[in-house]
Amino acid sequence: MMPELFAALSPQDWQAIRLTLKLCLYTTAILLLLATPLAWWLALRQSKLRTAIQAIVALPLVLPPTVLGFYLLLLLGPHGAIGSTLERLGLSHLAFSFSGILIGSVIYSLPFAVQPLLESFRRMGPGPLEVAATLGAGKLDQLFSVVLPLCRGGFIVAATLTFAHTLGEFGVILMLGGSIPGETQVLSVLIYDHTEAMNYAQAHQLSLGLLISAFVVLFIVYGLNRRFEREAVL
Template structure:
């Protein structure tokens, strides 16, 4: 038997986690990784644009980005369920094209996670870009650096802590999501059955020991995330609209 399989089996037995728990952990890690990668691509230009000036349109976008901080996750989940479902604009369009709608699918909860974790990616980057200012970019441009070269040689190294905070918060926030995931994806084993919904299922079934083990894992992770955030960016705060 492969050494890696033996190690995983030993870890599973030592933690007393079931095969269903490990499936939920793997599915959660996939969701966190994909959400984080997508948001880094999307949030970076949005954050840069938001620091480029002050206008009504930028204020409106900033408010939309920050909505998940004050909006109940069930509200966002409800609208996504309607939109991605078979009668919604996106889901209905896919159905008319001969494809399957996105409600109660991994792709559906991925879309929900990207939208719900948006402020946790945009705000740290926006703050980092604001603290950086325009002078380093202008000096690099005067020396002949193009936009791409300027980003990788000037902006990225000087705002590294902001990217670390954004990556860490996005990954951890996605791992702890519950309302949006449950509304959009339900609790389908192997498809949308992530850690948060697994804990809910255990608690609902009064399996408190199993729920406690998974809850402890998330609690430890939350502490590590906060430690990393405060370690790399002591002045960071989530700004509510």
């Protein structure tokens, strides 16, 4: 089935696939860098701002993606605070560009990176780091010798969920980026375009590919969770 599916794809479809994978990889890498210190702070620090920050992080889970995309369009477009500032500096605004949809993707997928790391850091607690510190381990050494080994499950799940969530993003990208081939036309948007044009065969091929990919990703996530749970018991 899969070889026949790939053989039937058009150059436009392959272009959207490459762009989607690029967006997924960039979003995942950026969010792992941003979500790690944020999740660490939420897990191990007490602050009056903690509840408010947790609510902001989780906001994309309940906010309609078109609403988020609309406000990002206003902010990053030529008349927005960021977009107009960039234009005054001689640069282009970020609406309807890959950079723009990347920003939208990072914001929209933020909770899918933060939550697994937050739970992993909470389970670890401050104890192992305190022991490492008494043995003379510096901050960087603690990160690589304690945090990463003990919380590797959280990092793997965070990366996998972020990648999978970005793979299926639609509302934010369509509002902020439109459907520009090679620039903002990712798979979800291309499926919408095919359906609008009544090209149901092409829409079915791409939708089936995304369906299979989503199942594989979730299968991996649940498999990893079971493995890490068994290791924790042992």
